[in-house]
Amino acid sequence: MFAKPYKLKSNNTLKNSEKKHLAQRIQTCFPGTSDEKVKEIVSVKSNTSCMKLILHSGDTVGVYVVDGTPMIIELEDRLVPTVCAMWKVPDLVPTIAIHTPVLSKIQGGAPLYAPGVVSDSLKGKRFNRGAILAVCTGDNYAAGLVGKAAVSSTDLARLPMGVCLETIHVFGDMLCKDVKFNKLERPKLAPPIFSDDTNIMTENLAQLNIQPIKEEWPSLVKENPAVPVVNEPQIIDDQKSQKDEKEKNDVDKDMDHNETFATECSDNEDDGIPSDMDGLLRWCLLSFLKHQATKVELPLKTNLFYKNYLMPLCPENHTLDVKKSSYKKMGKFLEAMQREGLVETREIEKGVDALVKLNPAHPLVRAHRTPRTAPAPTTVAHAPASPPVIRELYCVTAAVAAALAPHRKGTALSASEVRATLVEYVRARELTAPERRGAVVLDDALAQAANKRPQEVLKWEEIMTGVLGRMTPSTDMVFSDGTHKLIKSKLEPIxxxxxxxxxxxxxxxxxxxxxxxxxxxxxxxxxxxxxxxxxxxxxxxxxxxxxxxxxxxxxxxxxxxxxxxxxxxxxxxxxxxxxxxxxx
Incomplete structure (x- = not known):
């Protein structure tokens, strides 16, 4: 149901009375559920909201979110628990087990077939066709998916082939990956007691030390005293153990001394900061993963990651600019780092990429060393103390390029720069009107730029209004960290x-x-x-x-x-x- 992206129609917060009504509906739909178990799913003091979602098929469903976690799905006045609700109340609906490799196939979009169900998990289970079921795996009792039974329990026990469950919600679908919710991780619970894994019993038996029962009558076979006794206790010499411990301590001291010597030597050498832009980008990323990977909140948009995290980590006397590297764009750089296993990116919205996973335990991160002069990672600002310095500019177009020479097409100029260029143009060609003060006689280039007829006499205000109207409005933003951003459009206000x-x-x-x-x-x-x-x-x-x-x-x-x-x-x-x- 949630295998493909969906759209959010509305999101409304529930009142306390609506929460109580939802709790009553849960007890009605799932008989035998106590008040304590219902409070585990939705309580009066929780922050509960109802999201109306439009699925890829066009159907509309409701999802009740409790404290940032999806708990209940509403399908045509029928309540279905999510896997998160089953983690809190495992006995809310009947649970059957499947073989562990089958879950990954279902997450990829395949339905659940009868051969994938563990037959022992059906013992004692009674359900009709259309009943809501939870499914766990043979090695973990935590629910992995929730669906609607396609056949009854009796037919499933004797059914050799065919689809037995219609998947409604599976762990890992788009509902679990929604950035509006908390990061969901399937808990690791004990294997179900009805698991058919016979290897567990075999391993447990192999670990037991079963000794043969001593016969009451003496054996007629001559015993061999040379055979060692299994698990025979050994006496450890105190002097030998002390000697071994002393040797181990001496080795540790030598290793610490060598490591200290190597560190001092490395401090005396060059800081190792790359001079090329590709290496500097990589150096800043490794510094970020080493010092700040555990402090940021994911997902993190790539544009904010470059501006708020990588650029402040750039050492002094160096300038970080991804456009001057061979990657040209931040997305291509992160793709290369993803192939090396340092980060993982994903498209969270249409055309918007974000970091979803960081790997601070990578060997390259552990081997990375930052110089003492590097900026402290705690000084990275997450929000600007002041807004950017904004300048309203105008880009030269083909209609005004002749009058604003030598500025080429696409050059961004302020209004004062445009006026200064026009004044020089009028003075060089002596286009000032002698009979009218502050007026100009338009030649062919000025007439085209101001969208007027040639030889027409206009004042400077009219010329400026006409010329600026034929140029492209732009906005230049200078942020507090010194970066520039040129937007070839008028900046919309807040x-x-x-x-x-x-x-x-x-x-x-x-x-x-x-x-x-x-x-x-x-x-x-x-x-x-x-x-x-x-x-x-x-x-x-x-x-x-x-x-x-x-x-x-x-x-x-x-x-x-x-x-x-x-x-x-x-x-x-x-x-x-x-x-x-x-x-x-």
């Missing part, structure tokens, strides 16, 4: 929107923050402490990027925080004056 959710509750949505270099997770924490309200990162249906979600109408607080604390200009915050004048 937008604040107050929406109404279920129960007539108001929430504030702040969008387009990432375009200004803000880290939404860090900003959400600052808003949560400053506004004393619930705050998080979300994405509404139809939005192109993540948004900041605050409980209540917090437009005044957001405007004051971004403008006064972070120094954001008012023109880049939509409705800033109205929000600042609003009462708290």
């Amino acid at each position: 937008k604040m929107q107050v929406a109404t959710r279920s129960g007539n509750k108001k929430v504030t949505l702040v969008s387009n923050l990432e375009a200004f270099g803000y880290n939404l997770v860090e900003l959400a924490q600052a808003c949560q402490h400053g506004a004393a309200a619930s705050c998080g990162v979300t994405r509404s249906s139809g939005a192109k990027a993540d948004q900041l979600l605050l409980q209540g109408d917090q437009t005044h607080f957001i405007a004051k925080l971004l403008i006064e604390k972070y120094g954001l200009p008012k023109k880049f915050l939509e409705g800033a004056d109205k929000a600042l004048n609003k009462k708290k």
Whole structure:
């Protein structure tokens, strides 16, 4: 069901009364479930929400998420537990076992056939066709998938072939990999008692030391005293053991001395920082994996990884620029590092790649050494203390290239630079109108640039308006770390929107923050402490990027925080004056 990507239709937080109603529905759908077991799945104090998902087939299903973990799936007024719910309450639905290699085939999209079921796991199980079943493996009792029985227990026991289970949810599908949820890992439980693995009993018997029973009557066969007795205790000499221990300590001291000597020699040598850009990129990545791999939260977008983590680790007197390397792009560099086993990337959204796994235990990471002059890894900033310096520029187009020579097509210029270039053009060709002060007679190039007729007399304001209107608006952003970013379009301002959710509750949505270099997770924490309200990162249906979600109408607080604390200009915050004048 969740083997292919799905779309989020809505996400609503449940009230306490709705949580109680959900708990009652669980007890009704699964008779015999006690109140304590229901509280393990959903409690009144938990943060529970209902997500409406549109599957790849077009069907709509509901998923109840409890504290960031999917617990219950709603299919046409029928509740189905997820594998996470089965981990908390293993006896919620009947459980059957399959052979361990079969689970990977089902995760790849194959159905469950009757030969894959362990026959001993059906003993004592009674279920009808269409019943909800959980499936574990022969080496782990934790549920690996949940499905609907295609045949009854009686038919399954005597069925030699055919599909016996319709998969609804399997561990490792798109629902488990959703970045909105917590990272899910299947727990390791004891093997089921109905496992058919006879090798376990054979290994246990082989480990037993079974001695033959001594006969009451003496044997007529002459015994051989030279045969050693199995597991005969041996007497260890104290002097010999002390001598061995002393020799071992001497060896350890020699190794420590050699290691210390090697470290001192390496400090006296060159720092080993590569001079080429490919080697410098690799050096910064190894430094990140050695010092910060266990401190970051995954998944981590590749563009934020390059700007917030790799660039601050670049040593002094060096400049890190992926465009000057042979990779040209960060994605190709990470693909090469993935082939070496250092990192693992995955496309979390359409056109957006992110790091999903790091390998700090790689031999290259362990052998990596950073110089003493390298920046401390704890100084890497996750969120900018101030917004980027933004300049509104205009790119030269073919229509204005003749009037703005020697600037070529595609060159980004400010409005003052455009005016200075036009003034030099008019002076060189003596196009100033003698009878009108501050006016210019247009020649063919100026007329084409201003979209007017030749020999027409215009003032400088009209010329500038016409020329800038025929150029491409651009935005140059200079971040606090010194990096530049040129966007060949007009930068959209940060937008604040107050929406109404279920129960007539108001929430504030702040969008387009990432375009200004803000880290939404860090900003959400600052808003949560400053506004004393619930705050998080979300994405509404139809939005192109993540948004900041605050409980209540917090437009005044957001405007004051971004403008006064972070120094954001008012023109880049939509409705800033109205929000600042609003009462708290």
